[in-house]
Amino acid sequence: MSNTADDVPGWLYRLFTGDSYPYLKRQAKFSLKRNPTPDVLRELFDDIFPRCTLKVLLEEKHGMIVQFRELGTYEPGEYMDLVSNPVDVLRETYGRGKYKLNFYEGENFICTTNFKVDVE
Numbered sequence: 001m002s003n004t005a006d007d008v009p010g011w012l013y014r015l016f017t018g019d020s021y022p023y024l025k026r027q028a029k030f031s032l033k034r035n036p037t038p039d040v041l042r043e044l045f046d047d048i049f050p051r052c053t054l055k056v057l058l059e060e061k062h063g064m065i066v067q068f069r070e071l072g073t074y075e076p077g078e079y080m081d082l083v084s085n086p087v088d089v090l091r092e093t094y095g096r097g098k099y100k101l102n103f104y105e106g107e108n109f110i111c112t113t114n115f116k117v118d119v120e
Helices: 010-017 023-032 038-051 080-084 086-094
Strands: 052-062 065-074 097-105 108-117
Touching (some): 010 038, 086 108
Antiparallel strands (some): 052 065, 052 097
């Protein structure tokens, strides 16, 4: 799999290119000096996504404090099963809980999303 916009789930592409996490839009604005078009964002996604790492964190509550414990880091290309079917893979790999998936390009944070696995 080449890890382009055509290869990833729609929710993941929208997460990377949406307004909540403007990392890709900022990268495009710095180079183009204007707001990127959808085609430019797609090209930038196709360039950056294959280099991204993914960290899986577990939410742990300690009284009134919420902390996140890192469970694992996935190198580029190693997490496509996880993003294709996140709830099932998280359940099978780590069990029930509230999880956070953080995406990075090198040490630069790109975006995050949360999943609840067998938690009400």
